[in-house]
Every structure is written in C-alpha cells, then in structure tokens.
Amino acid sequence: MISHLVELGHERIAQVVGPQTGAQARLRRALYQRVLRDHGLDDSWWAEGDCTAAGGRVATRTLLSSVDRPTAIVYSNDLMAIAGSARLEGRSSPF
Known part of the structure; x- marks a missing residue:
C-alpha cells in the first residue's frame, strides 16, 4: 500500500492508528514507520484514534491542522x- 502511494507521488503519508496500548498495535505502527523510512519518507505523520468514527474524525482533524x-x-x-474520509470531503460522517 505504501509503495503504491509513493508511486502515485505522495511524500507525506500519514497513518491514523488505534490505541497504542497493546504490543500488536505498537508493532503494526513500527512496521508501517519502517516501510516509510525504507522509501525515504518521514515516519512521524501519525495520529492516534480510538477505533471509532469519532476517533477517526478527531485524528483526521489533528493531521489536517498541521x-x-x-x-x-x-x-x-x-x-x-x-x-x-467524510471529514476530508467536508461532509458529516454517516456514523
């Protein structure tokens, strides 16, 4: 997925993750960040949500505020x- 986004020309690829309280969640984020670094990209673009629609909206708003x-x-x-995605398009979420 990251390779595809890089091929499309993206250079600032962010991730919205779930709570980083468990080992699996932290490992998933660490692997994602390693792939970004392997492509020569900044790996600090991420925000934590709570795996809910509201969490996705808040994390997206956080990323868009930079x-x-x-x-x-x-x-x-x-x-x-x-x-x-609804937040990105300026719509209210269907949830």
Whole structure:
C-alpha cells in the first residue's frame, strides 16, 4: 500500500492508528514507520484514534491542522477511514 502511494507521488503519508496500548498495535505502527523510512519518507505523520468514527474524525482533524498537511492518510480500520474520509470531503460522517 505504501509503495503504491509513493508511486502515485505522495511524500507525506500519514497513518491514523488505534490505541497504542497493546504490543500488536505498537508493532503494526513500527512496521508501517519502517516501510516509510525504507522509501525515504518521514515516519512521524501519525495520529492516534480510538477505533471509532469519532476517533477517526478527531485524528483526521489533528493531521489536517498541521502546516504541511499529509498528501495521503492510511487508516487502521474501516470505521475510522469512512469517518475520516467524510471529514476530508467536508461532509458529516454517516456514523
């Protein structure tokens, strides 16, 4: 997925992750960050949500509030992705 986004020209790829309280969640984020570094990209573009629609909206808002906004956002689950995508498009979430 990261390789595909890089091929499309994205240079600031962010990730919205779930709570980083468990080893599996931290490992998933660490692997994601390693792949970004392997492509020569900044791996610090991420925000933590709570795996809910509201968490996806808040995390997306956080990422969009930075001066250099991400050019792509990858979500850890479908619920956060749908709500975050709606936020990106300026719509209210269907949830």
